[in-house]
Amino acid sequence: MSRMWNPMLETMDRAELRSLQVDRFREQVRHAYEHSPFYRRKLDAAGIDPDDIRTYEDVREVPTTKKGELREAQGGEPFPYGDLLAASPEEVTEYHQTSGTTGEPVRQADSWGDWEWWGDCWATVLWAQGIRPDDRVFFPFSYNVFVAFWAAHYACERIGAEVVPGGNLSSAQRVRKMREVDVTAFASTPTYALRLAEVAREEGFEPTDFAVDTVVCAGEPGASVPGTKARIEEAWGADVYDHAGATEAGAWGFSCDGESVGLHLNEGQFLIEVLDEDGEPVEPGETGEIVITPLNRTAQPYIRFELRDEIGLRESAAVCDCGRTFRFAEGGVLGRLDDLTKVNGVLLAPTAIEDVVRSYDGVSDEYEVIIDGHEEKPDLDVVTVVAEENPETGVPASEAGDELRKRLKQTTSITCRVDVVAYESLDRPELKADRLDDRRENHV
Ligand SMILES: [Zn+2]
Incomplete structure (x- = not known):
């Protein structure tokens, strides 16, 4: 069966796609100009007449929008x-x-039309990852005001899949519900997918015996981090997929069933620019920052929004083995620019530490990173990685610590202190995990 929600868009010739995007971008800018005083001021100040936008070069004349401006x-x-x-x-x-x-929350208004659009974006993700009308999909979260799981829930309904909402339950109750009704898929953060597998075992179940054959991850980049993806696949005996999105942008990225680990950019619903430090588009094989414009989003539009996510475009510009012409971000979101930090002058990406920790089975799935000034030499930064013993492999803490320190040094070039503590000493967050605790006084 085709794994494309919208085959016409997903396999469109790239030149044709680009021209369609520019047309939709112009309509989006015109809509913002006519209906949002904020955008009218901004576009007037830059001397932009929406009707003059005819080419991709014209798109790049339009000023970008920063998160601070929204606040x-x-x-x-x-x-x-x-x-x-x-x-x-x-x-x-x-x-x-x-x-x-990363600061005061931004409020997001959507109209019913926008909400249909959100459903379409998420249906593209879920359909690519094999969710079908005969699936029973579990959402082990209280969604609250965060958009991602509401939109995924709605998209399951669009597809015709059955939704089992699992809010307001303990993790143990969730695991029992998943078993009781034989859910075939669930959506969660990668951290919580691992946590649920732990809880299942504590409850006397073997997670691989569950009917779950698909795990859709969101909220954190983990499912595109090879070490984390492998751990979830092994824990559940299921296919594990990644998704990337943001409240201000929408569900813009999804992994496919092709060979590569990473994300397709949903270029049917977004104009996604990948730019270097000077604002120039990067070439295949290079990394850059995403500047994104959701197309067809009306109540609160975003024109060239600086997402602050760093991705690397796949070297080969050829069509993916899944058949899509959409560009591909190798390894998914490499880091949020707000999370990238310098340690003793060396740039540190939190996902690099994640991959090292999760690729080593001498420690459990959970960990924390603390950056602080040295006790005696405050100018010197000290990175401490706190990991937990893994009861399944039984590697002693001291041995696990030495091995992890060696692997971290090899991969990140940073000499870390490693503290291996007892299993389950660290918290297991359900939603976004904030594993980096930067305690340096001069850190901004
Ligand atoms: Zn693909």
């Missing part, structure tokens, strides 16, 4: 979206907000 606009009238809103309040049907891990 500032929402601090003003009218409450609660400020003059960012490009719809009448009557048209708004959905309220969500960002998690606020």
Whole structure:
């Protein structure tokens, strides 16, 4: 069966796709200009007339939008979206907000039309990953104001799959529910997928005996980190897929059933630019920052939004072995630019530590990273990785610590302190895991 939700878009000739994107981008800018005072000011100041946007080069003349500008606009009238809103309040049907891990949350208004669009974006993800009408999909979360799982839930309904909502239950109750009704798939953060497998074993089940054959990961980049992906696959005996999205952008990336580990960019619903430090597009094989414009999103549009996610484009520009012409980010989201930090002058990406820890079975799935100044030499940064003993392999803590220190040095070029503590000493977060604790005083 075809694994494409919209085969026409997903296999479109690239030149044709680019021209379609530019047309939709122009419509999006025109809509923002006509309905959002925030964008009208911004575009007027830059001397942009939406009708003049004809080529990809014209797109790049349009100013980018930064997260700080959104917060500032929402601090003003009218409450609660400020003059960012490009719809009448009557048209708004959905309220969500960002998690606020990097500052004040941004509020997100969507109309019913936008919500249909969200469903379509997520259906593209789920269909590519094999979710079908005969699936029974479990959502082990209380979704609250965070958009991702609501949108995934709605997309399952669009596909015709059966949804089992698992909010407001303990992890043990969730595992029992999954077993009781034989769910065939579930969606969660990679961290929580591993946690549920642990809880299943504590409850006397073997997770690989469950009917689960698909795990869809979201919220953290783990399912594109080979070490983490392998751990989840092994724990559940299931295919593990990645998704990337943001409240302000939408569900913009998804892994396919091709050979490579990473994410396709959903270029049917987004204009995604991958730019270097000077704002120039990078070539295949290079890494860059995403600047994204959701196409066909009306109530609160984003024009060239600086997502702050770093990705690396696959070297080969050839069509993926899944048949899609959409570009591919090898290894998924390599890091949030806000998370990349310098340690003694060396750039450290948190996903690099994750891959080292999760690729070594001498420690458990959970870990934490603390960066602090040296006790006696405050100018010197000290990175401490706290990991847990793995009861399954029984490697002694001291031996596991030495091995992990050696592997971290090889991969990150940073000499870390490693502290291996007893199994289950660390917290298991359900939603986004914030594993990096930067305690340096001068750190901004
Ligand atoms: Zn593919």
